[in-house]
Amino acid sequence: MSGQLLISLLSPSIGALFFAAFYLLWRNQPKLNYSLSAALGFLLSAAGFIVQDILPAWPYELHRIASNFGFLAGVCAFMAAPLQRRHIPIPVRSIILLIIATMTALFWFLTIQPNLAARIAIMSVSLVVPVAVTLILLLRVSDQRYSDRLILGVVWFTLLLSMLRPVVAFLLPQSFGNYTALEQSTYWGMVHFSYVMMSVTLAIVLFVAIALDLIDELHHQATTDSLSGLLNRRGFESAANSALTVSNPKRQFKALMIADLDHFKSINDSFGHAAGDQVIKSIARHIQVIAGDTAICGRIGGEEFAILLPDHDETMAADIAESIRRDFDSLTTISIGLVISEQPATLSSLLGVADKALYAAKKNGRNQVFILHHSLEDQEA
Ligand SMILES: Nc1nc2c(ncn2[C@@H]2O[C@H](COP(=O)(O)OP(=O)(O)OP(=O)(O)O)[C@@H](O)[C@H]2O)c(=O)[nH]1
Structure with a gap:
């Protein structure tokens, strides 16, 4: 050769x-x-x-x-x-x-x-x-x-x-x-x-x-959560932690809400699991549209959704929460726990306070937004 x-x-x-x-x-x-x-x-x-x-x-x-x-x-x-x-x-x-x-x-x-x-x-x-x-x-x-x-x-x-x-x-x-x-x-x-x-x-x-x-x-x-298309718990925590650690002096306010479908178990029981899935999909779309592109939205539990609004004050965040609750036209209603913070706050302490606010909303009769303010003690707890 x-x-x-x-x-x-x-x-x-x-x-x-x-x-x-x-x-x-x-x-x-x-x-x-x-x-x-x-x-x-x-x-x-x-x-x-x-x-x-x-x-x-x-x-x-x-x-x-x-x-x-x-x-x-x-x-x-x-x-x-x-x-x-x-x-x-x-x-x-x-x-x-x-x-x-x-x-x-x-x-x-x-x-x-x-x-x-x-x-x-x-x-x-x-x-x-x-x-x-x-x-x-x-x-x-x-x-x-x-x-x-x-x-x-x-x-x-x-x-x-x-x-x-x-x-x-x-x-x-x-x-x-x-x-x-x-x-x-x-x-x-x-x-x-x-x-x-x-x-x-x-x-x-x-x-x-x-x-x-x-x-x-x-x-x-x-x-990503495959059913809703939103972030799953891990994705939400990662994106929210990054957003909260960005040091931006304009970001004085932070708002975090947890939205939870009311009596969701009865929807599954009455209309079937597939109908329940459709409700989860439609609330996910609804939340994403109303909260907008700057919001970080995730499905953090079965019928529980977290929304972080990194630079929204109380009025803006409460308006968004109220729109999510009021304009959701489906088989059930939504309860929302909203926390507002004016100081630096960790995600886990914000989630903890939002959870307390959600509990209060459920206890007060559901289908409502309950607002709590994040304090220094919450941060240290
Ligand atoms: N269809 C469907 N159901 C789900 C999914 N994940 C969780 N669930 C159901 O969501 C229901 C949650 O029930 P509960 O925790 O009792 O809450 P609830 O009935 O909404 O009652 P409240 O929250 O107290 O108003 C359970 O029946 C779960 O099976 C899902 O991905 N799809």
Whole structure:
């Protein structure tokens, strides 16, 4: 086996390995559809290298068209992966048009007016287009997470590499007079080098992004209540503790309420558990709408909901509590215990006082808001 052949095997081998890895990942986690696009990208470009470097070049035109199709379609599939990951629509029609136009132009410069330099120029431009478009679409995403910034870095890197290739092709003194000269040129070495660099970095960054996405999802599942869609007790405590520790001099007031459905057991008994679940869902939506985006809302027990309003004074908080109680139109009513604090207070002491207020609301006949003020003794208790 010649050294040249071994080097030629490097790119398709890397492509095949990563194809297998991303394909297996997708088989295991079908909702990671961008993993399938990455797998397709590795498969198509590996096939392009096999056709170009290993298979016999016959018939010559078909061989060239097939290998370049593999490279271009492969890059398009690679670039589809980060777009799918952020649910950005893939411009499929433009991709098909680009591939058809490129293949037609290649065919022209292969058969009608043979010109190797023109073919290199066409491929260089065509390979830059999907990368540049992907970069523009990804830069438009407003909430860039850490994993998004990593992927943006790889797309920038791919763009630079794909722009460097034509520079090497046309600025360095070398000859493409015949096909053997091309295969031994710095340009063709650069094609292999940039493919290996791009595929290894893309694969590593996509694996990291997949890991971070799964960690985010696990964290979401661990902190969210699946029935109501609100935070669960653990998620509420974590978010509320963070909000209470933010030192903001404007946040002089803190209000926390616990809302509890009245006689909920009788709803389950009379209308069934499923009807009870619907009431829980509708009160969760109701609370979220009335309390607004700044409130931290959680389902902290079966039919018990906590709402932290980090910078609301007594009037504002009491208005919200009263709206939640009054405007809830369902099979049952709500009792609310509200605590107001004007000094720094821990979550557990606020919850303790809100619980006492709720107990008073229930004891006084239910379907009402009962307000208590948080004192220094409560904090020390
Ligand atoms: N449908 C449904 N019921 C639940 C869920 N979680 C808890 N419950 C029910 O909520 C009821 C709570 O009953 P209690 O603690 O006696 O309270 P209550 O009947 O609302 O009475 P008061 O709070 O005193 O007005 C129990 O019957 C639980 O089975 C849930 O996720 N879905």
